[in-house]
Amino acid sequence: MFTPSGFKFAGVHCKIKRKRKDLGIIFSEVPCVAAGVFTTNVVKAAPVIYDMEILKKNSNGIRAVVVNSGVANACTGEQGMINARRMAEKTAEELGVPVESVLVSSTGVIGVQLPMDKVENGIEEAVKVLSDDPLPFAEAIMTTDTKVKMHSTRVTIDGKEITVLGIAKGSGMIHPNMATMLSFITTDAKISEEALKKLLKLSVDDSYNMIDVDGDTSTNDMVIVLANGLAGNTTIQPETDGFWKLYEAVHEVNQVLAEKIVEDGEGATKVIEAHVVNAPDMKSARLIARSIVSSNLVKTAVYGEDANWGRIIAAAGYSGAAFDPNKLDLFFESEAGRIKVAENGQGVPFDEEEAKKILSEKKIKIILDMKQGKEAAKAWGCDLTEKYVEINGRYRT
Amino acid sequence: MFTPSGFKFAGVHCKIKRKRKDLGIIFSEVPCVAAGVFTTNVVKAAPVIYDMEILKKNSNGIRAVVVNSGVANACTGEQGMINARRMAEKTAEELGVPVESVLVSSTGVIGVQLPMDKVENGIEEAVKVLSDDPLPFAEAIMTTDTKVKMHSTRVTIDGKEITVLGIAKGSGMIHPNMATMLSFITTDAKISEEALKKLLKLSVDDSYNMIDVDGDTSTNDMVIVLANGLAGNTTIQPETDGFWKLYEAVHEVNQVLAEKIVEDGEGATKVIEAHVVNAPDMKSARLIARSIVSSNLVKTAVYGEDANWGRIIAAAGYSGAAFDPNKLDLFFESEAGRIKVAENGQGVPFDEEEAKKILSEKKIKIILDMKQGKEAAKAWGCDLTEKYVEINGRYRT
Structure with a gap:
């Protein structure tokens, strides 16, 4: 140091x-x-x-x-x-x-x-x-x-x-x-x-x-x-x-x-990095990246190592940003590899075993390519686990 | 019917x-x-x-x-x-x-x-x-x-x-x-x-x-x-x-x-009702009531039957509403009784046993008296439990 x-x-x-x-x-x-x-x-x-x-x-x-x-x-x-x-x-x-x-x-x-x-x-x-x-x-x-x-x-x-x-x-x-x-x-x-x-x-x-x-x-x-x-x-x-x-x-x-x-988030087992690229503007990129890492449903899916991409698209959708949902491509990435799970706002076939392997790592990147601009933003969150509930439900008493 | x-x-x-x-x-x-x-x-x-x-x-x-x-x-x-x-x-x-x-x-x-x-x-x-x-x-x-x-x-x-x-x-x-x-x-x-x-x-x-x-x-x-x-x-x-x-x-x-x-919220064991009264305006009342029932920390505290009132004041504070935090009185209420936990934005002494008894019921009311207007709003939420994490982390796979 x-x-x-x-x-x-x-x-x-x-x-x-x-x-x-x-x-x-x-x-x-x-x-x-x-x-x-x-x-x-x-x-x-x-x-x-x-x-x-x-x-x-x-x-x-x-x-x-x-x-x-x-x-x-x-x-x-x-x-x-x-x-x-x-x-x-x-x-x-x-x-x-x-x-x-x-x-x-x-x-x-x-x-x-x-x-x-x-x-x-x-x-x-x-x-x-x-x-x-x-x-x-x-x-x-x-x-x-x-x-x-x-x-x-x-x-x-x-x-x-x-x-x-x-x-x-x-x-x-x-x-x-x-x-x-x-x-x-x-x-x-x-x-x-x-x-x-x-x-x-x-x-x-x-x-x-x-x-x-x-x-x-x-x-x-x-x-x-x-x-x-x-x-x-x-x-x-x-x-x-x-x-x-x-x-x-x-x-x-x-x-x-x-x-x-x-x-070091309470009870966390994984870091989630949301990387929003080719966004229409910086404000939207930040809103969407934050919305993804803040969603309880995204957090629990990552904890469960489940490539549940619909929750990510939904979180982008309620972020407050305005955008065209029919252009979104979505990827999961980690040290174990990279996989495309959605294209133009719709699911694409992917190997569930491969997805599971990628999601079993400690750091999970969610890459959302909006294909409607030049701006980008990253946000970081952690997963939501039973341990979080335990710590926060039981601590003070 | x-x-x-x-x-x-x-x-x-x-x-x-x-x-x-x-x-x-x-x-x-x-x-x-x-x-x-x-x-x-x-x-x-x-x-x-x-x-x-x-x-x-x-x-x-x-x-x-x-x-x-x-x-x-x-x-x-x-x-x-x-x-x-x-x-x-x-x-x-x-x-x-x-x-x-x-x-x-x-x-x-x-x-x-x-x-x-x-x-x-x-x-x-x-x-x-x-x-x-x-x-x-x-x-x-x-x-x-x-x-x-x-x-x-x-x-x-x-x-x-x-x-x-x-x-x-x-x-x-x-x-x-x-x-x-x-x-x-x-x-x-x-x-x-x-x-x-x-x-x-x-x-x-x-x-x-x-x-x-x-x-x-x-x-x-x-x-x-x-x-x-x-x-x-x-x-x-x-x-x-x-x-x-x-x-x-x-x-x-x-x-x-x-x-x-x-x-019937996933994994829920309790209903939380936030009742904001004497708010400066209706929009603020609604924002604050919703913010309280949406807070993971309030949800886990209610699940843990912990009269953790600081989390409620904090959730009101980040709701987006503008208000004077030094006027807030806060109560917990259920079929088992009613207890005041804060006055003018500060904690007051209360019986932890009594609070625990009130929070052990199925429906918990959180009453926030803002003492700065005439408007009121109610919001409803459920507690956040290990079961929620289990259901949402494990479902799809």
């Missing part, structure tokens, strides 16, 4: 959760330009409301992010806002930085107030153990995640080596009341505020916004990117060569993390 | 399916005024396309509906359209009525052509056994439905006794590739074309459009109402007293049938 210059990480166990790490800090030695994308849910957790405000006021002076798991600080009213602010204050005090340079994030049970004594102790502990190793932070933000989710990459811009590191958590709205997809991207690139915002928005639209586990949008989702400029490149401006190079690097990180999230 | 004057019914086994009845006919002795509401899926089955055309041309001269189960006649291209038309022609021939007076409907596997020899034999058989008993028809349109779905009621308008009978099928998009909610309403009321259309639209918006099993909108959904006028009342015009009386009767039938559909 590459770590960008000037960033430190920590993760500790402050006893919000019984055993596992539950409080983490990312710290930059110098102020960062920052951008964020937040949940579209009308019901926003306190840290989401808090951070949106901070980024409005101080998006080029961010020094740290403090995150807890175990309690989401959502549906917690005024006390929740006070607690979110206090998390930032305490972190700022311990780090010796201004309070408005600290972002806050939470994930866990909805409707419970944060145990602030534990949180404050955790912050003290975490600041003491800050280091170059991002792993403890990645562990501290996990809830029912079964795997740590990190990815890093390097790119040369302007003769300078730039590092991008992303750390994420989420397996959909996995936990009963554990409803969060969080992702924190750090980079030592030097970039303007405007360029960073654009770059993040572009990348999120084709990564985190194209994944589905159970169709439930959380109250706490956030993606934050911090760029501290220590790589020493000339400031990257929108739409320049450097911009697109950094975009590629950040986007690689985001796509890898997004895919890791669906791979 | 009351049967409206002048209607005859039949259901036979023509061997599209292995054992159970699979072809049904509704026949009216005199021409009916008819109205229909059809799937919004871009991918429409051949019978849907065919009927939309017929109702445009001849909505006051309908004599019969012919329905098969086992094959949906969807994603079947030109041959599918030829077969839909042939079903109407054969039925018209056997009944001695004009071809444009016959509507067609299908439900079953997507992407397979209808075995027309069997269908035609079935039509011949069915016409021979037409009778006052609607039960064989109700049986013939079932796919994985475990229960027959019929309801009838009577109302006096204009001094005349008017009967409304509805027959439906569906348990969501139950079957892999068996994707249909069908409902056929017959009445002997005399009503203008315009009034019948309005009445059906109004009622469908608060009944079939407010139910969810698995979020998958089928290619074959249709609701058809036939009014033959034999009750002898003066023709009902829009927005009159008679209109509202007939609306009440039709709506009772539609709501009962809609609820029977979710009760």
Whole structure:
């Protein structure tokens, strides 16, 4: 794992959760330009409301992010806002930085107030153990995640080596009341505020916004990117060569993390990738790709390794996109091969045994060739299993 | 079961399916005024396309509906359209009525052509056994439905006794590739074309459009109402007293049938009713009620008898409606009692044992008091169980 210059990480166990790490800090030695994308849910957790405000006021002076798991600080009213602010204050005090340079994030049970004594102790502990190793932070933000989710990459811009590191958590709205997809991207690139915002928005639209586990949008989702400029490149401006190079690097990180999230979806046994090609427009391509990976009937069919293509065509049909259904060709693909199952909107004869073999792999691609335009989009989801029902039906009680 | 004057019914086994009845006919002795509401899926089955055309041309001269189960006649291209038309022609021939007076409907596997020899034999058989008993028809349109779905009621308008009978099928998009909610309403009321259309639209918006099993909108959904006028009342015009009386009767039938559909949802053990009250507007009320009953996380929580209210608030939040989350009060209610779980968008202490008892009943009401307006809406769904996954993951293969 590459770590960008000037960033430190920590993760500790402050006893919000019984055993596992539950409080983490990312710290930059110098102020960062920052951008964020937040949940579209009308019901926003306190840290989401808090951070949106901070980024409005101080998006080029961010020094740290403090995150807890175990309690989401959502549906917690005024006390929740006070607690979110206090998390930032305490972190700022311990780090010796201004309070408005600290972002806050939470994930866990909805409707419970944060145990602030534990949180404050955790912050003290975490600041003491800050280091170059991002792993403890990645562990501290996990809830029912079964795997740590990190990815890093390097790119040369302007003769300078730039590092991008992303750390994420989420397996959909996995936990009963554990409803969060969080992702924190750090980079030592030097970039303007405007360029960073654009770059993040572009990348999120084709990564985190194209994944589905159970169709439930959380109250706490956030993606934050911090760029501290220590790589020493000339400031990257929108739409320049450097911009697109950094975009590629950040986007690689985001796509890898997004895919890791669906791979770790609750109860999931397979990743489903819907690839819509030759669509009439980008919006339709995205709507259709998302609709396919979000359909319970597609998810259960993939779980059952059943080449049940009618469900895929039906999901495209109710996606909200307008198109000609009589032009659609449909394929299943995996490491075991590729098979055409429909042509011009109608079924074609195929070998059920071969289809079964293709669907028995861990990653299943569904390729929908719309033959009515030039645009394309990919979305990722996981299958729906008895285990998902078990986990989500039985957890809290 | 009351049967409206002048209607005859039949259901036979023509061997599209292995054992159970699979072809049904509704026949009216005199021409009916008819109205229909059809799937919004871009991918429409051949019978849907065919009927939309017929109702445009001849909505006051309908004599019969012919329905098969086992094959949906969807994603079947030109041959599918030829077969839909042939079903109407054969039925018209056997009944001695004009071809444009016959509507067609299908439900079953997507992407397979209808075995027309069997269908035609079935039509011949069915016409021979037409009778006052609607039960064989109700049986013939079932796919994985475990229960027959019929309801009838009577109302006096204009001094005349008017009967409304509805027959439906569906348990969501139950079957892999068996994707249909069908409902056929017959009445002997005399009503203008315009009034019948309005009445059906109004009622469908608060009944079939407010139910969810698995979020998958089928290619074959249709609701058809036939009014033959034999009750002898003066023709009902829009927005009159008679209109509202007939609306009440039709709506009772539609709501009962809609609820029977979710009760029979694949693998379902409970019915969930979301009742949104004091909403800022009707559109928001409907969006929120539907979002709650469609959430996989709400469905699994109800299945697990877990008073996991954060998931409900979150589902309201991502419904697409705009509202103030800090005003929401939330209650669970069943035959075992009623409990408040949240107030002003925050949790309140409640007895977990009492909540468990309330949630252990077969029908669970979720009441969301938004305290920000006067509008209300109800939606119905079912829980999500391991059995749903089993049925939909394993069926076709």
